[in-house]
Amino acid sequence: xxxxxxxxxxxxxxxxxxxxxxxxxxxxxxxxxxxxxxxxxxxxxxxxxxxxxxxxxxxxxxxxxxxxxxxxxxxxxxxxxxxxxxxxxxxxxxxxxxxxxxxxxxxxxxxxxxxxxxxxxxxxxxxxxxxxxxxxxxxxxxxxxxxxxxxxxxxxxxxxxxxxxxxxxxxxxxxxxxxxxx
Amino acid sequence: xxxxxxxxxxxxxxxxxxxxxxxxxxxxxxxxxxxxxxxxxxxxxxxxxxxxxxxxxxxxxxxxxxxxxxxxxxxxxxxxxxxxxxxxxxxxxxxxxxxxxxxxxxxxxxxxxxxxxxxxxxxxxxxxxxxxxxxxxxxxxxxxxxxxxxxxxxxxxxxxxxxxxxxxxxxxxxxxxxxxxxxxxxxxxxxxxxxxxxxxxxxxxxxxxxxxxxxxxxxxxxxxxxxxxxxxxxxxxxxxxxxxxxxxxxxxxxxxxxxxxxxxxxxxxxxxxxxxxxxxxxxxxxxxxxxxxxxxxxxxxxxxxxxxxxxxxxxxxxxxxxxxxxxxxxxxxxxxxxxxxxxxxxxxxxxxxxxxxxxxxxxxxxxxxxxxxxxxxxxxxxxxxxxxxxxxxxxxxxxxxxxxxxxxxxxxxxxxxxxxxxxxxxxxxxxxxxxxxxxxxxxxxxxxxxxxxxxxxxxxxxxxxxxxxxxxxxxxxxxxxxxxxxxxxxxxxxxxxxxxxxxxxxxxxxxxxxxxxxxxxxxxxxxxxxxxxxxxxxxxxxxxxxxxxxxxxxxxxxxxxxxxxxxxxxxxxxxxxxxxxxxxxxxxxxxxxxxxxxxxxxxxxxxxx
Ligand SMILES: Cc1cc2nc3c(=O)[nH]c(=O)nc-3n(C[C@H](O)[C@H](O)[C@H](O)COP(=O)(O)O)c2cc1C
Ligand code: SF4
Ligand code: FES
Numbered sequence: 013x014x015x016x017x018x019x020x021x022x023x024x025x026x027x028x029x030x031x032x033x034x035x036x037x038x039x040x041x042x043x044x045x046x047x048x049x050x051x052x053x054x055x056x057x058x059x060x061x062x063x064x065x066x067x068x069x070x071x072x073x074x075x076x077x078x079x080x081x082x083x084x085x086x087x088x089x090x091x092x093x094x095x096x097x098x099x100x101x102x103x104x105x106x107x108x109x110x111x112x113x114x115x116x117x118x119x120x121x122x123x124x125x126x127x128x129x130x131x132x133x134x135x136x137x138x139x140x141x142x143x144x145x146x147x148x149x150x151x152x153x154x155x156x157x158x159x160x161x162x163x164x165x166x167x168x169x170x171x172x173x174x175x176x177x178x179x180x181x182x183x184x185x186x187x188x189x190x191x192x193x194x
Numbered sequence: 195x196x197x198x199x200x201x202x203x204x205x206x207x208x209x210x211x212x213x214x215x216x217x218x219x220x221x222x223x224x225x226x227x228x229x230x231x232x233x234x235x236x237x238x239x240x241x242x243x244x245x246x247x248x249x250x251x252x253x254x255x256x257x258x259x260x261x262x263x264x265x266x267x268x269x270x271x272x273x274x275x276x277x278x279x280x281x282x283x284x285x286x287x288x289x290x291x292x293x294x295x296x297x298x299x300x301x302x303x304x305x306x307x308x309x310x311x312x313x314x315x316x317x318x319x320x321x322x323x324x325x326x327x328x329x330x331x332x333x334x335x336x337x338x339x340x341x342x343x344x345x346x347x348x349x350x351x352x353x354x355x356x357x358x359x360x361x362x363x364x365x366x367x368x369x370x371x372x373x374x375x376x377x378x379x380x381x382x383x384x385x386x387x388x389x390x391x392x393x394x395x396x397x398x399x400x401x402x403x404x405x406x407x408x409x410x411x412x413x414x415x416x417x418x419x420x421x422x423x424x425x426x427x428x429x430x431x432x433x434x435x436x437x438x439x440x441x442x443x444x445x446x447x448x449x450x451x452x453x454x455x456x457x458x459x460x461x462x463x464x465x466x467x468x469x470x471x472x473x474x475x476x477x478x479x480x481x482x483x484x485x486x487x488x489x490x491x492x493x494x495x496x497x498x499x500x501x502x503x504x505x506x507x508x509x510x511x512x513x514x515x516x517x518x519x520x521x522x523x524x525x526x527x528x529x530x531x532x533x534x535x536x537x538x539x540x541x542x543x544x545x546x547x548x549x550x551x552x553x554x555x556x557x558x559x560x561x562x563x564x565x566x567x568x569x570x571x572x573x574x575x576x577x578x579x580x581x582x583x584x585x586x587x588x589x590x591x592x593x594x595x596x597x598x599x600x601x602x603x604x605x606x607x608x609x610x611x612x613x614x615x616x617x618x619x620x621x622x623x624x625x626x627x628x629x630x631x632x633x634x635x636x637x638x639x640x641x642x643x644x645x646x647x648x649x650x651x652x653x654x655x656x657x658x659x660x661x662x663x664x665x666x667x668x669x670x671x672x673x674x675x676x677x678x679x680x681x682x683x684x685x686x687x688x689x690x691x692x693x694x695x696x697x698x699x700x701x702x703x704x705x706x707x708x709x710x711x712x713x714x715x716x717x718x719x720x721x722x723x724x725x726x727x728x729x730x731x732x733x734x735x736x737x738x739x740x741x742x743x744x745x746x747x748x749x750x751x752x753x754x755x756x757x758x759x760x761x762x763x764x765x766x767x768x769x770x771x772x773x774x775x776x777x778x779x780x781x782x783x784x785x786x787x788x789x790x791x792x793x794x795x796x797x798x799x800x801x802x803x
Contacts, residue, residue, distance in 0.1 A: 081780070115788040115792045134792065136794055137795075145784070145785050145787075148780065153778055153780050154778065155776035
């Protein structure tokens with residue numbers, strides 16, 4: 013009997029792809045993954061757009077520019093359950109270290125004063141997504157249904173979440189050892 | 195950074211003079227920084243280098259201390275520095291109009307110093323004058339019952355470099371004595387058998403020294419006395435375990451930090467009954483075999499310091515303090531150490547750190563101060579009211595004390611009553627009165643809410659006014675703040691959450707970040723962008739902050755939110771959106787306007803679609 017597969021979308025916003033790496037770090041379970049999950053919009057299968065409604069969206073990274081916001085909103089629209097994966101998605105994380113520094117100072121550091129800067133100008137092509145005043149955690153932009161802590165969250169935690177959703181269980185009270193770090 | 199050479203040499207000279215005067219004693223770092231701040235109206239950068247050099251401690255330790263306290267500043271705060279009290283009761287009494295008057299008269303905003311550095315306007319969260327607001331400190335002078343008209347007068351004198359003393363109205367009781375001369379009222383409304391009756395210094399001490407130190411501890415234990423600072427720890431047990439330690443020296447510390455907005459009874463005790471408090475400390479010193487006592491006096495009460503020193507001198511001259519007390523072999527002396535503005539320094543281990551000249555950051559406990567306290571020696575820390583009760587217990591007996599109050603809460607409690615009532619002030623009452631009875635005593639009508647125990651305590655609604663003030667029900671350090679039906683509870687809750695975000699010592703994440711997140715979430719709800727989900731998040735985060743914080747500050751800081759959510763759900767229900775289950779406050783146009791301006795482009799809000 014063929015089970016219906018869980019349709020999953022994933023994206024990396026202002027993240028480092030570390031959380032995606034963690035998802036791939038499930039060792040031999042990756043074979044099992046193929047059996048139970050069908051990826052839709054995701055860098056894993058390189059789908060750039062949603063082609064169907066998804067059961068689950070995994071979001072890595074917070075929002076640092078307008079494009080991130082657009083993608084995140086799209087994920088909310090097309091995913092029944094939306095999960096913030098990792099510290100950057102939950103709090104803004106490392107990129108949020110710029111929060112509190114003025115935009116002028118930031119852009120000048122990056123495009124004028126940096127030691128490796130050659131052609132000194134602040135890029136202003138309208139194709140480039142506009143930078144936001146600060147890095148926003150995902151839950152300040154859209155409703156987030158669950159948060160997976162860690163930088164990056166353990167493969168076991170992501171695996172547990174996938175399985176719980178497949179089995180129709182709640183995401184409350186995830187196994188402590190899967191997100192205990194020390 | 196370029197330094198003015200003459201300033202640099204002045205700073206150097208001052209530091210050398212101070213460190214010499216204090217004999218290179220590192221524990222006096224706060225006192226030295228206070229003098230530097232007072233002379234230069236700031237802590238100049240080089241002062242930190244010179245202090246580190248002269249005291250032979252790491253620069254970072256000096257800088258850590260200098261940057262921790264509200265009344266130290268790395269920027270000039272003006273020859274006259276105004277610290278306007280912005281507690282909830284001050285706001286209720288009209289602080290906003292007073293602040294506006296200050297800004298108008300001085301021509302600057304709060305948070306600024308005038309260009310000629312004559313006047314600086316700043317705010318502070320509690321100066322212990324909740325029964326006579328709006329109040330402000332100006333160069334350590336207390337100004338109470340401020341009005342816009344009076345502010346004009348004050349600023350005029352400041353601009354002419356005049357004397358603040360000349361502006362001070364005469365105060366009540368000892369406040370009008372020459373050494374205090376503060377325009378402060380005592381407002382003692384109920385006098386009881388323990389504090390505000392006839393009292394002759396030395397009698398209790400004589401009884402104590404005739405009976406013996408272990409007997410003193412036993413008498414305190416039998417009386418059922420528990421700490422009056424808020425936590426209610428049994429005093430006899432505290433003294434007993436300190437005495438049981440094996441140590442060369444032990445210390446007695448009197449905690450006069452009194453930083454909980456809404457408490458001011460320690461101020462009145464120290465003004466009117468300092469001998470009784472000091473006598474309690476001497477008795478404690480005798481009981482635990484200590485030789486030194488420290489009064490940690492909050493900076494806001496520094497106007498009492500000279501007077502208190504004279505009282506100590508008086509006790510010395512009567513042979514009740516100092517060497518060979520009452521001609522015995524018991525020697526004990528008391529010194530006063532001033533804080534520099536930090537609520538957390540009321541927490542006993544933070545207080546000890548501060549008294550040692552460091553940042554006021556709580557220590558890990560255990561070990562508790564009774565085992566390892568001041569300079570890592572066994573130390574008892576008690577509230578002044580506790581010391582006062584102890585002295586009276588020794589004089590009049592445990593049974594006399596135990597007969598008052600309730601079975602589990604013996605004796606009396608000093609309440610600091612403020613807010614919307616006819617007679618704010620100090621009430622000495624037996625434990626066990628209901629909230630409703632106390633509202634009757636002070637003439638409060640049309641009451642919406644009562645906060646028992648200050649911001650870290652409980653917001654009570656009418657339904658709970660039959661609860662009792664006692665350790666087993668409403669335990670309190672004595673703050674009793676009344677809010678009438680004309681008040682907007684949200685602005686009070688907001689004020690209190692803001693208080694905690696400013697007063698967290700910053701050591702642990704749940705308290706440092708959690709309180710700020712709670713404040714932001716509250717603001718979201720207050721402006722009508724909240725949903726049921728936001729209320730749930732506030733509750734979850736509040737409980738987390740309480741559970742995961744390291745000391746009592748973080749463990750109680752979410753209380754204004756949590757207790758109002760529980761007791762006043764209707765005010766929240768009135769403002770949250772019922773039509774949606776989630777609201778974002780994100781605004782693309784606002785969020786991209788800054789970067790678009792800097793890059794000189796249009797943000798193109800539709801990108802990619
Ligand atoms: C944040 C915080 C502030 C405190 N402030 C005071 C204070 O101002 N005065 C005080 O006596 N106790 C204060 N305490 C309680 C003290 O830590 C300590 O329990 C008390 O001084 C012990 O004295 P007692 O047993 O006589 O009450 C505070 C505690 C915390 C956690
Ligand atoms: S709970 Fe707050 S005040 Fe206490 S140690 Fe932690 S950060 Fe400091
Ligand atoms: S990218 Fe995953 S936590 Fe930073």
